[in-house]
Every structure is written in structure tokens, then in C-alpha cells.
Amino acid sequence: MALSPIPFWYLRHGQTDWNAKSWSQGNVDIPLNDIGIAQAHEAAQAMRGRGVQTIIASPLSRARVTAEIVGEALGLPVQLDEELRECSFGVREGQPMSDWFHDWVDGHETPEGAEPFDVMRTRVVGAVNRALQSPAPVLVVAHGALFRGLRAAMGMVANVRTQNCQPMYLKPPTPESPDWALHLE
Numbered sequence: 623m624a625l626s627p628i629p630f631w632y633l634r635h636g637q638t639d640w641n642a643k644s645w646s647q648g649n650v651d652i653p654l655n656d657i658g659i660a661q662a663h664e665a666a667q668a669m670r671g672r673g674v675q676t677i678i679a680s681p682l683s684r685a686r687v688t689a690e691i692v693g694e695a696l697g698l699p700v701q702l703d704e705e706l707r708e709c710s711f712g713v714r715e716g717q718p719m720s721d722w723f724h725d726w727v728d729g730h731e732t733p734e735g736a737e738p739f740d741v742m743r744t745r746v747v748g749a750v751n752r753a754l755q756s757p758a759p760v761l762v763v764a765h766g767a768l769f770r771g772l773r774a775a776m777g778m779v780a781n782v783r784t785q786n787c788q789p790m791y792l793k794p795p796t797p798e799s800p801d802w803a804l805h806l807e
Contacts, residue, residue: 623747625775625802627794628754631674631761633692634769634784635684636661641786644719648711648736648767653683661787662688666695668789668807669761674698676756679763680706688787689763700763701756705749708765712736727770727781739780743771776802 636658640647654662669692679689681702689700712735714722725731732738737745746768753760766784774780776792778801784790789807793799 623744623751623775625747625772625794626751626754629759629791629793630750630754631669631672631759632769632772632790632792633665633669633688633761633763634766634786634788635680635682635688635763636665637786638684640716646711646714646717646719646723647684647765648708648715649682650715651682651684654687658684658688658786659691662691663695665787665789666692669696672759672789672791672807674759674761676753676758676760677701677763678703678706678753678756678760680708680765680768682707682765685763685765689761692761692763703749703753705745705752706762706764706768709737709742709745709767709771710735711767724781739771739774742767743774746771747775776804778802778804 636654638652639655640652677693678701679685693700712733714733769784770780791805793803
């Protein structure tokens with residue numbers, strides 16, 4: 623499935639205690655910590671004046687609360703999409719990130735009970751494509767592994783860590799520039 627060639631904003635949720643420890647969270651609903659809440663407020667200020675019309679987020683609290691903080695600053699409601707939920711890492715949830723994660727992204731090994739990377743990539747592309755049917759520009763607030771899936775769908779190196787609450791503007795290919803472009807704000 624291809625990503626719709628429509629520009630959009632992406633924001634990974636603010637920091638959690640598990641992020642700070644480099645533990646995999648997956649579907650475990652870990653809340654934002656104080657740093658994550660402050661990051662969400664900073665991201666909200668950075669998103670002012672960007673013309674965002676729609677905010678769609680993962681239902682997990684770390685993404686939902688981040689989106690709600692941004693939405694409050696922009697005067698926009700937040701829509702939730704279950705398909706933007708972080709992927710399950712199965713038996714690896716709550717464990718330190720290590721070589722298993724690289725093998726998962728590369729498609730070499732999927733931990734027991736985890737969602738395969740290619741399945742997650744298809745799911746997140748479908749969710750973003752649905753989001754992009756909303757009034758634009760759209761801001762998607764979700765998770766780091768999901769953004770790896772989007773990077774893969776955009777033809778970028780997939781296994782790059784996404785910073786917490788770093789607004790990113792994604793521009794589709796054009797005749798002048800045949801690749802997706804990622805702009806950090």
C-alpha cells in the first residue's frame with residue numbers, strides 16, 4: 623500500500639519514564655512524565671501558525687494527551703484512530719531496546735506475540751491515508767515504531783529513532799524532487 627502524496631505533519635508523543643530508560647512500550651499504556659508534558663507544551667507552541675486543520679492521534683494516553691495539549695493550543699479537537707496505536711512488541715514489551723529491535727525492523731525476526739514490521743507498516747499507511755482525507759493540513763500524533771513504518775513506506779531508511787515531540791513536516795515527491803522530504807521544525 624502506498625502513502626497518499628499529500629503533505630502532513632507528524633509528531634511522536636512526549637517522553638515517558640520507559641522512554642527515558644530505553645524500554646520498549648508497545649501497547650502498554652505508559653503515561654507521559656513531567657518532561658513529556660513539558661515537551662508537548664513546547665510542541666504546541668511550535669505548531670502555532672502552521673495552519674493545522676485536523677489532529678488525529680493514537681488512543682494510547684502518551685499520544686492522546688500530547689495531541690490534546692497541542693489541540694488546546696490550536697483550538698482544535700482531537701480525533702482518535704485505533705489503527706495509530708503503537709504496535710505490540712509481544713514478549714519484548716517492558717524490556718530494554720536492543721538488537722532484537724533492529725532484527726524486527728529489518729524483518730529478520732518478530733518477537734513472540736509481536737506484530738510483524740511489514741504488517742504494522744501496512745496498518746499505519748492505511749491509517750495515515752484515512753487521516754489525509756480530513757481537512758488539511760493534518761497533524762498525526764502517534765509513536766516511534768509507527769514512524770519507522772512510515773519512513774519505510776516513503777522509501778527512507780526505516781530504523782531511525784524519532785525524537786519525542788519533534789514536529790516533522792512531510793512533503794510528497796514532486797517532478798522536481800522525486801523523494802519524500804522530511805523537515806524538522
